[in-house]
Amino acid sequence: VLRIATGPLTGRSWIAPTEAGGRTMTEQAPARGSGPRQQLRGRVLLAEDARDTRELIAYTLTRCGAEVTAVENGRQAVDAAMRTTFDLILLDIRMPEMDGLTAAAAIRRSGCQSTLIAFTASTSGRERERILTSGFDDFWAKPISLDDLVERVAAYLLVPDGVTKSRP
Numbered sequence: 001v002l003r004i005a006t007g008p009l010t011g012r013s014w015i016a017p018t019e020a021g022g023r024t025m026t027e028q029a030p031a032r033g034s035g036p037r038q039q040l041r042g043r044v045l046l047a048e049d050a051r052d053t054r055e056l057i058a059y060t061l062t063r064c065g066a067e068v069t070a071v072e073n074g075r076q077a078v079d080a081a082m083r084t085t086f087d088l089i090l091l092d093i094r095m096p097e098m099d100g101l102t103a104a105a106a107i108r109r110s111g112c113q114s115t116l117i118a119f120t121a122s123t124s125g126r127e128r129e130r131i132l133t134s135g136f137d138d139f140w141a142k143p144i145s146l147d148d149l150v151e152r153v154a155a156y157l158l159v160p161d162g163v164t165k166s167r168p
Contacts, residue, residue: 038150040066042087042157047077047103048119049095057090060146066157074098078106086114088156090140093120093131101134108135115156 044066048054051072058070069084071077075098077091089107091100098106104116118131121142128139140152 038064038154040064040157043067045080045086045089046070048092049073064150074100074103077103081107081112082110088115090117090119093118093122104135
């Protein structure tokens with residue numbers, strides 16, 4: 001059951017289901033892909049300052065089996081990386097208090113060998129080169145669909161059936 005606090009609805013216009021894509025709340029959109037959702041195993045640190053984005057990504061990866069620690073800025077990411085070993089670290093580049101480039105440098109200086117992924121809307125060729133030469137292992141441009149995000153994370157965390165992932 002989904003409940004949304006709407007406030008007063010008197011005098012509001014309503015959109016018919018056919019105007020909103022043809023589906024009612026009880027109908028489901030066709031599932032993308034025919035296989036089961038990816039099963040992820042591992043620890044992910046997500047540093048993203050946009051709360052809604054952070055919560056959506058954390059929720060999605062958690063539903064796929066990953067252990068997610070989500071923080072809102074680079075300083076918190078560095079602190080978390082010092083306390084816990086992560087298999088994958090996703091860092092937004094533009095964050096308050098400490099940006100992703102500065103956080104990545106601090107994480108690498110600490111000796112952390114976790115995979116670092118720059119997660120940013122800054123997609124110019126020059127920016128991409130600067131990011132990749134500053135300690136990141138990869139660069140993922142925003143926006144990114146949740147399906148694509150899970151697929152990319154799976155490349156780092158997916159474990160074949162019957163195999164136990166070892167942690168450093």
